[in-house]
Amino acid sequence: GQQLNQSPQSMFIQEGEDVSMNCTSSSIFNTWLWYKQDPGEGPVLLIALYKAGELTSNGRLTAQFGITRKDSFLNISASIPSDVGIYFCAGQLGSGGGADGLTFGKGTHLIIQP
Amino acid sequence: NAGVTQTPKFQVLKTGQSMTLQCAQDMNHNSMYWYRQDPGMGLRLIYYSASEGTTDKGEVPNGYNVSRLNKREFSLRLESAAPSQTSVYFCASRDRGRGKTQYFGPGTRLLVL
Numbered sequence: 001g002q003q004l005n006q007s008p009q010s011m012f013i014q015e016g017e018d019v020s021m022n023c024t025s026s027s028i029f030n031t032w033l034w035y036k037q038d039p040g041e042g043p044v045l046l047i048a049l050y051k052a053g054e055l056t057s058n059g060r061l062t063a064q065f066g067i068t069r070k071d072s073f074l075n076i077s078a079s080i081p082s083d084v085g086i087y088f089c090a091g092q093l094g095s096g097g098g099a100d101g102l103t104f105g106k107g108t109h110l111i112i113q114p
Numbered sequence: 115n116a117g118v119t120q121t122p123k124f125q126v127l128k129t130g131q132s133m134t135l136q137c138a139q140d141m142n143h144n145s146m147y148w149y150r151q152d153p154g155m156g157l158r159l160i161y162y163s164a165s166e167g168t169t170d171k172g173e174v175p176n177g178y179n180v181s182r183l184n185k186r187e188f189s190l191r192l193e194s195a196a197p198s199q200t201s202v203y204f205c206a207s208r209d210r211g212r213g214k215t216q217y218f219g220p221g222t223r224l225l226v227l
Contacts, residue, residue: 042221043218048215088156100162101172104157107155107156
């Protein structure tokens with residue numbers, strides 16, 4: 001099946017620093033999604049990307065859908081303590097109209113030191 | 115508006131026991147999904163249901179069965195639990211159409227001894 005390689009596995013940063021993480025795939029995905037998961041909770045959608053080359057922001061978060069459709073990155077600017085959590089990239093083969101499930105990366109664990 | 119709800123929140127089983135994990139959504143979504151999450155891993159798709167009356171296998175379906183009882187409910191059954199099925203199970207739902215995203219429940223933590 002498809003695999004997503006997400007890096008880094010974990011990040012230890014100071015509050016206020018910018019954060020960057022990315023995902024690559026051996027397969028083409030038509031939709032890329034970024035989720036955040038807090039302890040004991042289900043993943044919550046942060047940003048959805050539907051077009052190759054698309055750059056989308058959500059507050060301090062910015063994500064891009066790679067031109068080759070095989071990669072995506074997520075940036076967080078000026079990190080704050082509540083950004084702590086595990087961030088997952090996810091790819092969907094369908095263009096958004098289909099019901100197929102998501103393929104997830106293994107996650108980036110973000111830890112912020114005040 | 116509860117979104118996606120899952121029961122139970124926690125469960126401990128002995129090897130060979132059976133149980134059913136329940137999931138319900140109140141958003142009138144067509145598609146529903148079951149994932150499992152293991153330590154250090156992302157979520158992996160077990161089964162999904164594109165619409166009421168249909169179910170399809172995902173990446174890791176072995177050892178599981180599902181039932182789409184109606185549009186609201188999608189259950190996951192373990193007929194004979196094994197320690198390898200110790201995991202956190204997440205249900206999700208999604209509406210039809212481009213731009214619609216999956217909403218996840220809070221998870222069921224299952225320990226098989």
